[in-house]
Amino acid sequence: GFLTSWMEMHGADVVSVEQQESDVWDFVPYHIDDESKWTSVISAKRRNNEMLKYSFWYTYNALGMKSKVHYGRANELPEELGKFDISVIAMVLTHMRDPISTIISCARRTTGKMVIVERLHVSKEAQGKPVIQLIPDINNMRYDSWWYFSQEFFYQLMTLMGFRDI
Numbered sequence: 001g002f003l004t005s006w007m008e009m010h011g012a013d014v015v016s017v018e019q020q021e022s023d024v025w026d027f028v029p030y031h032i033d034d035e036s037k038w039t040s041v042i043s044a045k046r047r048n049n050e051m052l053k054y055s056f057w058y059t060y061n062a063l064g065m066k067s068k069v070h071y072g073r074a075n076e077l078p079e080e081l082g083k084f085d086i087s088v089i090a091m092v093l094t095h096m097r098d099p100i101s102t103i104i105s106c107a108r109r110t111t112g113k114m115v116i117v118e119r120l121h122v123s124k125e126a127q128g129k130p131v132i133q134l135i136p137d138i139n140n141m142r143y144d145s146w147w148y149f150s151q152e153f154f155y156q157l158m159t160l161m162g163f164r165d166i
Contacts, residue, residue: 001059003090004067014067015081017074018053025049026097028136028143041143075101077109085112093118094135094145100157107161114163121148130156 007014019025025045032038059065070081074089075098087106093099093116107114122133130152136142158166 001056001065003088004056005059005063005065007088008065008067012086015084016056016067016069017077018056018069018071019049019073020071021049025144026095026146028146030136030138030141030143045144075105077105081109083111084109086110086115087113088115088117090115090117091119093149094147097146099132099147099149103157104161107158107163113165114158116154116158118149118154120151122150126150128152 004014004016025042027042027045056069060067070077072078074092075096087110089103089106093102096102103114103116122129122131126133127150129150131150132153133148133150135145135148155166
């Protein structure tokens with residue numbers, strides 16, 4: 001709710017996109033012999049998502065916000081949402097199995113600028129190149145984050161989609 005409230009306080013009409021309650025997360029599909037471990041991970045993530053949702057609505061009501069919220073998939077934004085002068089994608093792409101479709105979906109609804117905020121971190125070999133690097137492996141068991149991105153990746157993708165002021 002912080003980013004939404006900040007944008008609204010600065011005059012923006014905001015439409016936030018949040019995942020549906022039925023969508024837990026794009027978990028990395030590790031092979032786990034004990035299914036109960038996976039069930040507890042999913043339950044904990046659901047509780048966390050509920051707490052985030054409650055904190056958003058608490059902030060929304062406490063500040064008297066007027067923004068709209070769309071519950072659905074960011075990679076399938078419906079036409080009914082309309083067009084946006086500016087789209088902001090902040091710290092979510094690393095958690096998505098298919099971040100490119102989310103960027104494309106937002107770009108199709110954007111008439112002006114797009115702001116993408118992500119942690120930029122790639123291996124030394126990949127620096128300076130347009131890459132997405134897979135985070136999880138059998139040793140680190142990162143189940144909730146998929147990708148590291150290079151700045152050049154975002155630059156090249158946004159240029160391909162016609163954005164010039166990058």
